[in-house]
Structures are given as C-alpha cells and as structure tokens.
Amino acid sequence: xxxxxxxxxxxxxxxxxxxxxxxxxxxxxxxxxxxxxxxxxxxxxxxxxxxxxxxxxxxxxxxxxxxxxxxxxxxxxxxxxxxxxxxxxxxxxxxxxxxxxxxxxxxxxxxxxxxxxxxxxxxxxxxxxxxxxxxxxxxxxxxxxxxxxxxxxxxxxxxxxxxxxxxxxxxxxxxxxxxxxxxxxxxxxxxxxxxxxxxxxxxxxxxxxxxxxxxxxxxxxxxxxxxxxxxxxxxxxxxxxxxxxxxxxxxxxxxxxxxxxxxxxxxxxxxxxxxxxxxxxxxxxxxxxxxxxxxxxxxxxxxxxxxxxxxxxxx
Numbered sequence: 001x002x003x004x005x006x007x008x009x010x011x012x013x014x015x016x017x018x019x020x021x022x023x024x025x026x027x028x029x030x031x032x033x034x035x036x037x038x039x040x041x042x043x044x045x046x047x048x049x050x051x052x053x054x055x056x057x058x059x060x061x062x063x064x065x066x067x068x069x070x071x072x073x074x075x076x077x078x079x080x081x082x083x084x085x086x087x088x089x090x091x092x093x094x095x096x097x098x099x100x101x102x103x104x105x106x107x108x109x110x111x112x113x114x115x116x117x118x119x120x121x122x123x124x125x126x127x128x129x130x131x132x133x134x135x136x137x138x139x140x141x142x143x144x145x146x147x148x149x150x151x152x153x154x155x156x157x158x159x160x161x162x163x164x165x166x167x168x169x170x171x172x173x174x175x176x177x178x179x180x181x182x183x184x185x186x187x188x189x190x191x192x193x194x195x196x197x198x199x200x201x202x203x204x205x206x207x208x209x210x211x212x213x214x215x216x217x218x219x220x221x222x223x224x225x226x227x228x229x230x231x232x233x234x235x236x237x238x239x240x241x242x243x244x245x246x247x248x249x250x251x252x253x254x255x256x257x258x259x260x261x262x263x264x265x266x267x268x269x270x271x272x273x274x275x276x277x278x279x280x281x282x283x284x285x286x287x288x289x290x291x292x293x294x295x296x297x298x299x300x301x302x303x304x305x306x307x308x309x310x311x312x313x314x315x
C-alpha cells in the first residue's frame with residue numbers, strides 16, 4: 001500500500017479539449033510539459049504544468065463522471081481558498097475553471113514532495129507547520145462550520161454502522177464495544193475550540209520544499225475546533241510509515257498535546273477509529289481503488305492507539 005495515497009490519475013491529455021483550453025486561457029500561456037503529482041487519492045488530474053512562458057503552476061481537475069462527488073469537493077476547496085486568501089503555509093489559488101461538469105483549480109506551484117514522518121528532521125518540520133498554522137488560525141480568522149457540525153455522520157460511525165463488521169476488524173474493539181461506543185459518543189464536546197483546522201491533515205496533504213519548509217495543501221474541509229484536532233487525526237496515517245514512533249509518542253511531539261484533556265483526545269481517537277474501520281468494509285469505490293485499504297490501515301492504528309490509552313486510564 002502506498003502510504004502517500006494511490007489510484008490511477010488522469011493526465012493532461014485525458015482532459016477534454018475545452019477544459020485544457022479553459023485552463024490555458026486562465027494562465028494566458030499554452031502548456032508545454034506536465035508531471036503528475038505523488039500522493040492523494042483523487043482520480044482526477046493533479047499535475048505540475050510547465051507553460052510556454054516558463055512559469056510552472058499546479059493544476060487539479062475532475063469531471064462529474066470521473067468520480068461522482070469530486071467536482072463538488074473541488075468547488076468547496078475553491079471557496080475555502082478564496083476565503084483564506086494569501087497566507088503562509090497555505091497553497092495559493094491562482095484561478096479556477098468550472099463548466100458545470102468539469103472543475104479545475106490552478107494553484108501556485110510548490111516545489112518538493114510529501115514529507116516522511118519516519119525521518120525525525122522531516123517530522124519536526126511537519127510539527128512546526130502544524131503549530132504555526134494553529135498560532136495563525138487561533139482564533140479562526142474566517143467563518144467556517146464548527147467541527148461538530150461539519151463532521152456529523154462521519155464520526156458517528158459506531159452508532160450508525162449497519163452491522164458489526166467494522167468492529168470485528170479489531171478484536172479488542174469488538175470485545176470492548178460498549179466502552180468504545182461510549183467514548184466515541186463524546187467526540188462533539190471533545191472537539192470544541194476556536195481554531196480554524198484543516199480537517200484532513202495527512203502526510204500527503206503536506207509538501208516539504210527543498211528549503212525544508214512545509215506547505216499545507218488540499219483545503220477542502222476547513223472547520224473550527226480544538227487546536228490539537230488536526231494533529232490527532234493525522235497521527236493514524238503518519239504511523240503507517242515504517243520507523244515512525246508510536247501514535248502516542250508522535251502525538252506528544254507537538255506541545256499542543258499538553259493543552260488537550262486526555263479524555264477528549266481518547267474520545268476523538270475512538271470516533272476516528274470508528275470512521276476508518278466502518279468505512280473500510282463498505283463496497284469498494286471503483287474510482288478510488290486504494291482508499292478502502294488505506295482506511296483499514298489507519299483504522300487499525302487508531303484502534304491500537306485507543307486500546308493503549310484506555311489501558312493507561314486516559315479516559
């Protein structure tokens with residue numbers, strides 16, 4: 001499994017002619033070279049574009065039929081980026097194309113690659129980026145839904161799962177389902193705060209530049225909640241990299257972990273485990289072939305982290 005994401009992406013010449021012409025019209029220059037990005041799960045285009053005038057930009061594009069629902073996600077990201085404007089560590093929107101079927105976002109090109117959490121230096125840069133965003137985004141500088149409102153349904157998975165398949169993936173969860181459900185049911189209260197959070201922070205939503213700085217991309221899910229939420233929810237994906245510290249140690253590498261009530265963190269971990277494990281047993285998504293395996297792997301990390309916190313009395 002590719003821990004930075006996976007799936008087959010569209011390339012530039014897969015796009016309809018009108019979409020390519022629309023993007024080039026936004027840029028005012030023809031595209032001469034393209035290179036597909038590493039990471040993420042979108043089946044749409046995600047490529048750096050080298051233009052005839054020498055500029056390099058990043059473009060992402062998807063059609064309604066490519067992956068149902070993805071075009072609306074791009075529209076939401078466009079609105080979020082327009083609201084955020086130009087800010088440090090945030091990918092900058094240069095323009096957008098939308099013909100009602102295909103949606104394309106053109107962003108400032110950030111040279112680099114997703115960081116590796118198993119590398120202490122790169123992990124420290126990720127922590128600095130996360131903490132810097134929290135400093136800049138507390139209190140939330142723009143309007144956004146609360147974490148509770150935006151996450152309803154997704155983090156209620158243990159309550160709405162049609163059967164016990166998600167629990168059976170992890171024997172400890174299944175044996176302690178009543179306690180797990182009780183812990184997870186408190187996630188709304190646990191996540192209350194005044195920080196604007198990314199909402200989908202993972203290693204593949206970060207780019208480490210050649211200078212060692214980290215920029216955050218894919219701003220589809222901004223919401224307002226506790227300052228430590230992004231880092232806690234990022235931990236399961238980061239722990240999939242061989243050589244990364246344990247979930248608890250990784251979470252505590254950020255000083256903001258000290259600001260979180262232990263019981264609140266445990267509630268969020270319980271709810272996140274439910275989301276990943278229950279999602280992983282749903283029918284496969286043809287356009288996102290790797291996503292169920294990725295959810296299952298993160299669910300296993302979250303469930304193990306939850307077990308250790310419960311055994312340590314952090315409830």
